[in-house]
Amino acid sequence: MRSVFGDRRAIAILLLPALIVYVTVMLVPVLTSLGYTFFTGSPITGFTFSGLRNVGTLVTDPEIRQALLFTVGYAIVVTALQVALGYALALFYVFVLRRLSVLVRTLVFFPVILPTVAVALLFQRLFAIVPGNGVVNQLLTAIGVRPVDFFSDGLTAFVVIVLMDLWRSIGFYGVLLYAGLLDIPDDVIESARLDGAGGFRLVRNIVLPLSLPVLLSSLIFSINGTLKVFDTVLALTNGGPGNSTTPLTLAMFNEAFSYGDYGYGSTIALLLSLLCLLVTLGVFRSARRDLTKA
Structure with missing residues (x-):
């Protein structure tokens, strides 16, 4: 093993495939994007x-x-x-x-493996106001608070995005x-x-x-x-x-x-x-x- 790692040619042969993949997949797209x-x-x-x-x-x-x-x-x-x-x-x-x-x-841990689109649809339903109130707005109505259109305002939409990402x-x-x-x-x-x-x-x-x-x-x-x-x-x-x-x-x-x-x-x-x-x-x-x- 020491003779292998002491041989520069052997090291180059071992590293060359990984280096080619790295340059092709990482460096070329980065440099191309920089050139754009x-x-x-x-x-x-x-x-x-x-x-x-x-x-x-x-x-x-x-x-x-x-x-x-x-x-x-x-x-x-x-x-x-x-x-x-x-x-x-x-x-x-x-x-x-x-x-x-x-x-x-x-x-x-289970929400981590769920598809993003499925989770997004779930939260859209939870915080929906049309065509019918979602679970969150139903709870607000039950305690005497008017329903909120969460996706019509930047701040409330931001809160929903944060909650969704945390849950995931x-x-x-x-x-x-x-x-x-x-x-x-x-x-x-x-x-x-x-x-x-x-x-x-x-x-x-x-x-x-x-x-x-x-x-x-x-x-x-x-x-x-x-x-x-x-x-x-x-x-x-x-x-x-x-x-x-x-x-x-x-x-x-x-x-x-x-x-x-x-x-x-x-x-x-x-x-x-x-x-x-x-x-x-x-x-x-x-x-x-x-x-x-x-």
């Missing part, structure tokens, strides 16, 4: 060189500004709730249910963080309990510091996923009402494939990629700073 940012048009209508005009349009486009605000706001809210509620679920599995958590974990994903983050909590040695927990730590003190002083690596991974995974939200919004509101719930991904899709401008769509994709990169680097730097202080 200097052009306008599409493969059907033809491309015209426009230089940095797409970047100038992006900076002054109010719809992109609205999409950016929605994307960032959605990412902050959903990421915070996903990680916080997932961590609470994980603590519940470990310290309350313990061995009886298998059934609960399965039931809570909370089981995944619960299981992910639960696996991280299982790596904490039992003798450390027992020693802390013998020293008088229990309940909130045990979680704050022992469990939370030891689970920071998996929390960091969950945070990065969540925020990158929420910044790139697409199918949830497309299936539930299609970016409406107006463009109040249109994320950058949907704006990119519309520009490239609905309006036939691959250049401007690729420029929006570049903005989204830079945003994901900056956020990930920010999370890493903050975590490193916290670990250094600790």
Whole structure:
């Protein structure tokens, strides 16, 4: 084995197939998309060189500004709730249910595997007002509150999207963080309990510091996923009402494939990629700073 890994030719032969696949699937599309940012048009209508005009349009486009605000706001809210509620679920599995958590974990995880369109149709029915009130509006009527048209206002539509995404994903983050909590040695927990730590003190002083690596991974995974939200919004509101719930991904899709401008769509994709990169680097730097202080 040492002779194989010490041979540069053998290493090249072993790595070459994976490298070819990576370059073909990842690097070529990325570089192609980056090149599109200097052009306008599409493969059907033809491309015209426009230089940095797409970047100038992006900076002054109010719809992109609205999409950016929605994307960032959605990412902050959903990421915070996903990680916080997932961590609470994980603590519940470990310290309350313990061995009886298998059934609960399965039931809570079940929405993760459901198709997005099916979940969107479910939430449309739950929050519907026409042709008949959904379950939510029926409950509001029962307590004396007038029915609300959730999908006619940007704020209420945003709330429904957040609730839908949390319902779909909370089981995944619960299981992910639960696996991280299982790596904490039992003798450390027992020693802390013998020293008088229990309940909130045990979680704050022992469990939370030891689970920071998996929390960091969950945070990065969540925020990158929420910044790139697409199918949830497309299936539930299609970016409406107006463009109040249109994320950058949907704006990119519309520009490239609905309006036939691959250049401007690729420029929006570049903005989204830079945003994901900056956020990930920010999370890493903050975590490193916290670990250094600790």
